[in-house]
Amino acid sequence: MKFPSCFKPRRKTCMVNVDGVLVGGNAPIVVQSMTNTHTADIDATTQQIMQLANTGSEIVRITVNDNAAAAAVVHIREKLDNNHCHVPLTGDFHYNGHKLLTDFPDCAQALAKYRINPGNVGKGKKRDAQFATMIGLACKYDKAVRIGVNWGSMDQALLAELMDENASLDEPHDAHNVMLETVIRSALESAQQAQTIGLAKNKIILSCKMSVVQDLVTVYRSLAERDNYALHLGLTEAGIGSKGIVASTAALSILLHEGIGDTIRISLTPEPGAPREKEVIVAQEILQTMGLRSFVPLVTACPGCGRTTSTYFQQLASQVQNYLRTQMPVWQKKFQGVEDMSVAVMGCVVNGPGESKHANIGISLPGTGEIPVAPVYEDGVKTVTLKGDNIAGEFETVIDAYVTRTYKFNG
Numbered sequence: 001m002k003f004p005s006c007f008k009p010r011r012k013t014c015m016v017n018v019d020g021v022l023v024g025g026n027a028p029i030v031v032q033s034m035t036n037t038h039t040a041d042i043d044a045t046t047q048q049i050m051q052l053a054n055t056g057s058e059i060v061r062i063t064v065n066d067n068a069a070a071a072a073v074v075h076i077r078e079k080l081d082n083n084h085c086h087v088p089l090t091g092d093f094h095y096n097g098h099k100l101l102t103d104f105p106d107c108a109q110a111l112a113k114y115r116i117n118p119g120n121v122g123k124g125k126k127r128d129a130q131f132a133t134m135i136g137l138a139c140k141y142d143k144a145v146r147i148g149v150n151w152g153s154m155d156q157a158l159l160a161e162l163m164d165e166n167a168s169l170d171e172p173h174d175a176h177n178v179m180l181e182t183v184i185r186s187a188l189e190s191a192q193q194a195q196t197i198g199l200a201k202n203k204i205i206l207s208c209k210m211s212v213v214q215d216l217v218t219v220y221r222s223l224a225e226r227d228n229y230a231l232h233l234g235l236t237e238a239g240i241g242s243k244g245i246v247a248s249t250a251a252l253s254i255l256l257h258e259g260i261g262d263t264i265r266i267s268l269t270p271e272p273g274a275p276r277e278k279e280v281i282v283a284q285e286i287l288q289t290m291g292l293r294s295f296v297p298l299v300t301a302c303p304g305c306g307r308t309t310s311t312y313f314q315q316l317a318s319q320v321q322n323y324l325r326t327q328m329p330v331w332q333k334k335f336q337g338v339e340d341m342s343v344a345v346m347g348c349v350v351n352g353p354g355e356s357k358h359a360n361i362g363i364s365l366p367g368t369g370e371i372p373v374a375p376v377y378e379d380g381v382k383t384v385t386l387k388g389d390n391i392a393g394e395f396e397t398v399i400d401a402y403v404t405r406t407y408k409f410n411g
Helices: 043-056 066-084 097-104 105-110 123-142 156-167 176-197 213-226 241-257 280-290 312-334 351-357 391-406
Strands: 015-020 021-023 030-034 060-063 089-093 114-115 144-151 206-207 229-235 298-300 344-346 360-364 376-377 381-386
Touching: 021 030, 021 206, 043 060, 043 066, 043 206, 043 229, 060 066, 060 123, 066 089, 066 097, 089 097, 097 105, 097 114, 097 206, 105 123, 114 123, 114 312, 123 176, 144 280, 144 298, 144 351, 176 206, 206 213, 213 229, 213 241, 229 241, 229 298, 229 376, 241 280, 298 312, 312 344, 312 391, 344 351, 351 360, 351 376, 376 391, 381 391
Parallel strands: 030 060, 060 089, 089 114, 114 144, 144 206, 206 229, 298 344, 344 360
Antiparallel strands: 015 021, 360 376, 376 381
16 A cells, blocks of 8 residues: 655755855755844844844845945944854845945955845846856855845846747747746856856855745746756745735745755745744744744644633643743753654643643643643643643643653753
8 A cells, every 4th residue: 555655855956055054955944034124233233133043043134235234244243243143144135236245345254145136236248247246256255145036126138038039939928937937047047157157056046036826836846847056935025914924835835845945034024013033933833834844842722612712722822832932942952852842732622632642742721611620641641630720830830841851951
């Protein structure tokens, strides 16, 4: 009998070393993020980078758009290092990157990676010269480069060329398909040009950002078929709130399931007052729920129904998830493997005991009309029954004791 397989094998790509963070090859899929501060504001940018890195962003991209931003980069790097935050920084360049990297060599050296958009490097002969300047500096300083095509700023000359070629065919393709091919060709041809200039293939990461789920999947499938460059995944301009999360999850999950993608970023528009770190948490949860990486124990919780008219189990599930995320930095320093722990917070007798037994540690709260007690299960065995007004605090104590007892000490 043949049994189904969960995943297609991970696509084998060139491994790129981004200042100690490995992207591609057999390395774990890397989580990235980007600041939204004015880079020239050294303190604000440094603080946000540290927040993103502490949440789990393994590479952070910053805008380098003018002289003030370029001059600030070296000071940001110094402040990060002085605070024991060694996360690699990517410089995001558009239009004037060739000039900024040339005029500010300290910036060029402080960055771990340059992000170059072929559509925004220049036009005609200037495009080739300015692109060559940036690639030459990457070679000089031994830096990685992400050649990042964005469908909103694609190479118009290449688009016109492919449109003309398409129009001459006996059966022309749909114009939308020509646009997708332009995005793909722009990335691949720019990468090949970079290699001709002297940049090694294991210094190149490609991305083709789209804002429509189906387009993103189509483009990356084609990229994966045509070459083995390391690939950065992300749905550009994904949107705000649940729309951005759902769209990004839908697109990236398809590709990741097919073994495509070496590093990801979730491009969320933050809701007013919301922390920037949300995009990091979403990226981690996509990878973890798909079984590709583990970052922090995730809580299984029931959605609720007429048997759970109380909101207590919802509050407890949220409190426990926050407790786990808060405790992880402490636990990771002491224990090995705790990020793989599974926790269940259930709301009634229907699935509560069963789900709790399947988790490493779980609690089954009483539903409407049930006896007001909450049995706790550890690795399938009921160990204690909680009741009273402090179930949440007592359950956290039980979790902490389980971690201390179960996971190997890092010492």
